[in-house]
Amino acid sequence: MRLDVVTIFPAFFDVLDVSLLGKARERGLLDIGVHDLRDFTHDRHRTVDDTPYGGGAGMVMKPEPWGEALDGLLQPESILVIPSPAGERFTQGVAREFATESHLVFACGRYEGIDHRVGEHFAREHRVRSVSIGDYVLNGGEVATMAMIEAISRLIPGMVGNPESIVEESHEDGLLEAPAYTKPAQWRGLSVPPVLMSGNHGAIRQWRADQSMERTRSIRPDLLP
Numbered sequence: 001m002r003l004d005v006v007t008i009f010p011a012f013f014d015v016l017d018v019s020l021l022g023k024a025r026e027r028g029l030l031d032i033g034v035h036d037l038r039d040f041t042h043d044r045h046r047t048v049d050d051t052p053y054g055g056g057a058g059m060v061m062k063p064e065p066w067g068e069a070l071d072g073l074l075q076p077e078s079i080l081v082i083p084s085p086a087g088e089r090f091t092q093g094v095a096r097e098f099a100t101e102s103h104l105v106f107a108c109g110r111y112e113g114i115d116h117r118v119g120e121h122f123a124r125e126h127r128v129r130s131v132s133i134g135d136y137v138l139n140g141g142e143v144a145t146m147a148m149i150e151a152i153s154r155l156i157p158g159m160v161g162n163p164e165s166i167v168e169e170s171h172e173d174g175l176l177e178a179p180a181y182t183k184p185a186q187w188r189g190l191s192v193p194p195v196l197m198s199g200n201h202g203a204i205r206q207w208r209a210d211q212s213m214e215r216t217r218s219i220r221p222d223l224l225p
């Protein structure tokens with residue numbers, strides 16, 4: 001899978017070389033390009049923003065540098081992903097869908113966001129998705145893009161050592177996962193639930209299913225039908 005990111009802060013993505021993502025890049029499972037939006041400006045100050053039409057606070061990202069940057073990156077098979085708090089919600093389902101694609105291009109907005117015509121223009125010939133990672137407002141699309149890259153890339157076959165660990169996760173079956181424990185069996189007066197040490201796989205499966213339902217009911221009832 002190929003991922004391209006356009007940003008005015010390429011340094012945000014230096015961490016792509018560590019952990020599982022770094023290994024996936026080394027092993028050729030992921031090919032990631034990070035591009036500086038300012039390289040597509042043509043004035044002395046490398047300007048990427050301007051005042052909003054209609055007035056109001058803040059600045060808006062100019063369409064021209066975005067047009068030039070994205071012209072050079074988007075292929076017929078690409079999806080242009082525009083992080084935005086006003087976008088559709090990024091869920092495990094969307095991550096799964098994106099993980100089957102061959103090319104994603106992330107456009108990281110700053111300030112009051114990117115001139116709306118950029119998405120409109122590229123939607124004429126490409127698939128464009130405006131995506132929110134949650135109901136809160138970040139300063140820019142970089143952290144949202146990093147979160148999406150992690151969620152998407154761990155679903156690529158071969159990325160995570162044990163493929164079963166992906167299947168048994170929160171949100172995969174629509175519920176939250178049961179709590180997890182490791183050694184020691186006693187820690188600061190707290191014990192591991194005895195059923196997990198019983199060796200009875202049927203009972204363990206049932207306990208996890210019950211916990212999963214109970215946790216979802218108390219923490220995220222909105223996930224239940």
Ligand code: SAM
Pocket residue numbers: 082083084085086107108109110111112113114131132133134135136137138139140141142144
């Ligand atoms: N004025 C915009 C609005 O109210 O919809 C918010 C702009 S925000 C300060 C700047 C950039 O941060 C956005 O263009 C987007 O790239 C990113 N961003 C902020 N919150 C986000 C979220 N919840 N999900 C995805 N991207 C987000």
